[in-house]
Amino acid sequence: MPIRRSLIAGNWKMFGTRAEAERLLSELKTRIGRPADREVIIAPPFTVLETVSRLVAGTSIGLAAQNLHWEPQGAFTGEIAGPMLKDAGCSHVILGHSERRQYSGETDELVARKVHAAHRDGLVPIVCVGETLEQRERGETTDLISRQVRTALHGHDHTTLASLIVAYEPVWAIGTGRTATPAQAQEVHAAIRATLAELSDHATAEMVRILYGGSVKPDNVDGLMAEADIDGALVGGASLQAEAFARIVQFR
Numbered sequence: 001m002p003i004r005r006s007l008i009a010g011n012w013k014m015f016g017t018r019a020e021a022e023r024l025l026s027e028l029k030t031r032i033g034r035p036a037d038r039e040v041i042i043a044p045p046f047t048v049l050e051t052v053s054r055l056v057a058g059t060s061i062g063l064a065a066q067n068l069h070w071e072p073q074g075a076f077t078g079e080i081a082g083p084m085l086k087d088a089g090c091s092h093v094i095l096g097h098s099e100r101r102q103y104s105g106e107t108d109e110l111v112a113r114k115v116h117a118a119h120r121d122g123l124v125p126i127v128c129v130g131e132t133l134e135q136r137e138r139g140e141t142t143d144l145i146s147r148q149v150r151t152a153l154h155g156h157d158h159t160t161l162a163s164l165i166v167a168y169e170p171v172w173a174i175g176t177g178r179t180a181t182p183a184q185a186q187e188v189h190a191a192i193r194a195t196l197a198e199l200s201d202h203a204t205a206e207m208v209r210i211l212y213g214g215s216v217k218p219d220n221v222d223g224l225m226a227e228a229d230i231d232g233a234l235v236g237g238a239s240l241q242a243e244a245f246a247r248i249v250q251f252r
């Protein structure tokens, strides 16, 4: 039994009406059935969380939100709190996605606050880190990712760290059709695991699932999933097509 169960998560981003969600989910359920050895999670927009929650009830598909506010409630117009996400059926929440860092000014410190909130509110965070092309070309990737992981995951006990999920998403690979090669991804995943070991210990770091994200498609998932430290995928564009996403879930 591997200690880390593979996980494929679909990030719908800002796509999906109720009708579209119903269509996609019904086809997806038929195609993937109930995979026993891997976990599947869908992260739709807030407005269809309830709909998707109802559609995945009784299946093995889990539900994630794409963001949360760090306070459990309050006067924060336009924000959504962790307890509300729990109430809508979520078990997980994506935090620190590069699109939120880029367009909504999220910093590592803010992500750290949100990770603590997720923990407090009983949601498993999927914490995203990743470098831009310029940072990679300047040779800064490993140092930068290590810093992102340290800051975002600061101040948790070993049990909490072991249960959370990290997603390595090179910014230059997101939505561009350019994927990191399996070797490039593995190198960063190993560095993330080494950083996790420094934050806790080797045994804890070995339990953390590290997903790769950035143009994961049916034709590159198998190579990525063959790497030792790649425990799953965070899939954007291809998660909006049932056939493509089902094939990614069925990686070999």
Ligand code: PGA
Pocket (backbone or CB within 6 Å): 011, 169, 173, 174, 175, 176, 177, 213, 214, 215, 216, 234, 235, 236, 237, 238
């Ligand atoms: P992509 O997005 O698969 O469309 O590149 C991945 C992500 O942003 O999570």
